[in-house]
Amino acid sequence: xxxxxxxxxxxxxxxxxxxxxxxxxxxxxxxxxxxxxxxxxxxxxxxxxxxxxxxxxxxxxxxxxxxxxxxxxxxxxxxxxxxxxxxxxxxxxxxxxxxxxxxxxxxxxxxxxxxxxxxxxxxxxxxxxxxxxxxxxxxxxxxxxxxxxxxxxxxxxxxxxxxxxxxxxxxxxxxxxxxxxxxxxxxxxxxxxxxxxxxxxxxxxxxxxxxxxxxxxxxxxxxxxxxxxxxxxxxxxxxxxxxxxxxxxxxxxxxxxxxxxxxxxxxxxxxxxxxxxxxxxxxxxxxxxxxxxxxxxxxxxxxxxxxxxxxxxxxx
Amino acid sequence: xxxxxxxxxxxxxxxxxxxxxxxxxxxxxxxxxxxxxxxxxxxxxxxxxxxxxxxxxxxxxxxxxxxxxxxxxxxxxxxxxxxxxxxxxxxxxxxxxxxxxxxxxxxxxxxxxxxxxxxxxxxxxxxxxxxxxxxxxxxxxxxxxxxxxxxxxxxxxxxxxxxxxxxxxxxxxxxxxxxxxxxxxxxxxxxxxxxxxxxxxxxxxxxxxxxxxxxxxxxxxxxxxxxxxxxxxxxxxxxxxxxxxxxxxxxxxxxxxxxxxxxxxxxxxxxxxxxxxxxxxxxxxxxxxxxxx
Numbered sequence: 001x002x003x004x005x006x007x008x009x010x011x012x013x014x015x016x017x018x019x020x021x022x023x024x025x026x027x028x029x030x031x032x033x034x035x036x037x038x039x040x041x042x043x044x045x046x047x048x049x050x051x052x053x054x055x056x057x058x059x060x061x062x063x064x065x066x067x068x069x070x071x072x073x074x075x076x077x078x079x080x081x082x083x084x085x086x087x088x089x090x091x092x093x094x095x096x097x098x099x100x101x102x103x104x105x106x107x108x109x110x111x112x113x114x115x116x117x118x119x120x121x122x123x124x125x126x127x128x129x130x131x132x133x134x135x136x137x138x139x140x141x142x143x144x145x146x147x148x149x150x151x152x153x154x155x156x157x158x159x160x161x162x163x164x165x166x167x168x169x170x171x172x173x174x175x176x177x178x179x180x181x182x183x184x185x186x187x188x189x190x191x192x193x194x195x196x197x198x199x200x201x202x203x204x205x206x207x208x209x210x211x212x213x214x215x216x217x218x219x220x221x222x223x224x225x226x227x228x229x230x231x232x233x234x235x236x237x238x239x240x241x242x243x244x245x246x247x248x249x250x251x252x253x254x255x256x257x258x259x260x261x262x263x264x265x266x267x268x269x270x271x272x273x274x275x276x277x278x279x280x281x282x283x284x285x286x287x288x289x290x291x292x293x294x295x296x297x298x299x300x301x302x303x304x305x306x307x308x309x310x311x312x313x314x315x316x
Numbered sequence: 317x318x319x320x321x322x323x324x325x326x327x328x329x330x331x332x333x334x335x336x337x338x339x340x341x342x343x344x345x346x347x348x349x350x351x352x353x354x355x356x357x358x359x360x361x362x363x364x365x366x367x368x369x370x371x372x373x374x375x376x377x378x379x380x381x382x383x384x385x386x387x388x389x390x391x392x393x394x395x396x397x398x399x400x401x402x403x404x405x406x407x408x409x410x411x412x413x414x415x416x417x418x419x420x421x422x423x424x425x426x427x428x429x430x431x432x433x434x435x436x437x438x439x440x441x442x443x444x445x446x447x448x449x450x451x452x453x454x455x456x457x458x459x460x461x462x463x464x465x466x467x468x469x470x471x472x473x474x475x476x477x478x479x480x481x482x483x484x485x486x487x488x489x490x491x492x493x494x495x496x497x498x499x500x501x502x503x504x505x506x507x508x509x510x511x512x513x514x515x516x517x518x519x520x521x522x523x524x525x526x527x528x529x530x531x532x533x534x535x536x537x538x539x540x541x542x543x544x545x546x547x548x549x550x551x552x553x554x555x556x557x558x559x560x561x562x563x564x565x566x567x568x569x570x571x572x573x574x575x576x577x578x579x580x581x582x583x584x585x586x587x588x589x590x591x592x593x594x595x596x597x598x599x600x601x602x603x604x605x606x607x608x609x
Contacts, residue, residue: 014606050442052603072444080442086435102340103443105331152327185326
């Protein structure tokens with residue numbers, strides 16, 4: 001698969017603060033999630049790719065074009081939905097979206113037509129002649145999506161798209177992102193600190209921490225690997241039970257004297273756990289079964305980065 | 317993506333040329349201006365002086381009609397019709413200067429502040445549209461509107477006079493036409509840049525208007541104090557209005573009596589103001605402000 005975005009030791013500094021530090025990687029998914037805690041550099045990465053901030057070292061390429069030299073051509077391919085409220089006071093949604101379409105190069109007639117279509121698509125058809133300052137937060141989010149897609153971009157940057165949305169609107173936003181992704185014409189980058197959003201919309205995730213890439217994973221492959229995580233709550237001698245399931249080949253961790261977390265190997269079935277428990281007269285009072293979730297991937301990435309930092313500090 | 321289908325579809329239609337996209341901004345802005353009744357009426361009022369001047373040019377060349385009217389009124393053709401062209405066109409510029417200043421005062425402060433107040437700049441700059449094109453587009457709003465009440469009617473009056481006078485009048489007075497054109501363009505450039513800079517730094521429109529007003533009033537006051545305390549005329553370099561009038565007076569070769577500052581210094585003063593405004597705009601007009609530490 002050809003890379004959508006190639007990061008080549010990309011670095012960004014604001015004064016003496018390093019915001020992005022030697023980012024390296026090749027992002028090729030149809031829909032890529034940018035994950036990370038607050039201040040990890042997700043938004044700065046999007047802004048740098050858009051040319052808002054100049055890189056202090058390295059570069060990045062979008063569809064093979066260098067952000068240092070081809071900024072204008074790159075922006076012609078991108079639709080951007082900013083995180084913060086962005087609108088022009090006194091302008092109705094349809095005029096704003098039309099204006100943005102015209103600035104992207106659409107002739108006035110087509111821009112007007114696409115503006116109406118985009119606003120209907122995001123569910124603002126009835127409210128499209130209202131001035132945007134009268135919109136609710138959720139409506140403003142939808143209008144921002146409309147202006148991002150009105151010119152039919154090849155790459156869509158969505159910065160915290162579900163911010164401030166109530167559950168039905170959030171559901172609708174996620175569905176729209178999935179629909180746009182599934183057309184196959186657009187690559188999508190979703191920056192979010194909400195793991196659930198990324199899990200539902202993306203097939204790859206780039207995890208950032210303190211301006212560095214800590215993990216880039218293919219969520220589809222992770223899902224296909226389908227490691228079975230099990231959490232068991234028992235009544236009885238927990239340690240003996242743990243020892244027995246260890247003999248079966250399960251990786252386990254004792255969370256306390258009643259709870260065990262384990263990874264179930266492919267060949268072992270849950271029935272065998274009950275058999276071991278019965279043989280040792282231990283009651284299994286609760287059993288939670290789940291796949292390796294994005295949350296696990298994210299937490300592992302954060303932990304492994306912390307331990308790597310501790311080791312580096314110890315070594316120094 | 318027909319409206320009734322409500323599905324997403326990419327765009328594959330025609331594209332406008334990149335070079336002319338900045339004109340989208342003045343088109344939208346001027347349409348908004350013309351939709352405001354007050355501004356529309358004001359623009360109409362701005363045309364009263366050029367219409368009056370056109371009558372003053374036209375009437376002497378239709379002496380029979382004029383003579384009949386004036387005889388019925390009991391007088392002859394007054395001497396003010398034997399005017400000096402330089403004085404006439406320079407005087408025409410005085411009321412238009414105030415009309416144009418007030419127009420800039422009404423429209424200029426809202427141009428960028430409206431976008432900055434609600435973080436609209438990232439929407440512009442995430443497109444194939446850079447901030448210099450943005451500034452050019454915003455400048456064109458004022459350039460087009462102010463031109464409509466300043467040098468365009470001035471030039472039309474000049475051509476009307478040349479047509480009616482005939483002979484070699486046009487070539488003999490070409491310098492006046494050129495002086496008028498250059499004078500107005502200097503005014504437009506200075507006023508546009510100052511109002512854009514104020515608009516970029518002050519997000520609240522009424523305060524931006526006050527700021528624009530104070531630049532001229534406070535600048536003039538400061539210049540006056542400098543001139544008085546230091547017994548010099550160089551303090552006038554801080555008075556933008558005076559400097560514009562000095563340049564106009566020298567270009568028309570009509571003494572203004574405002575300042576003894578030489579033409580070169582007045583030009584330099586206005587050029588410095590323009591450069592400062594451009595630097596301020598370059599610093600402020602960005603998609604996002606970055607706090608550096």
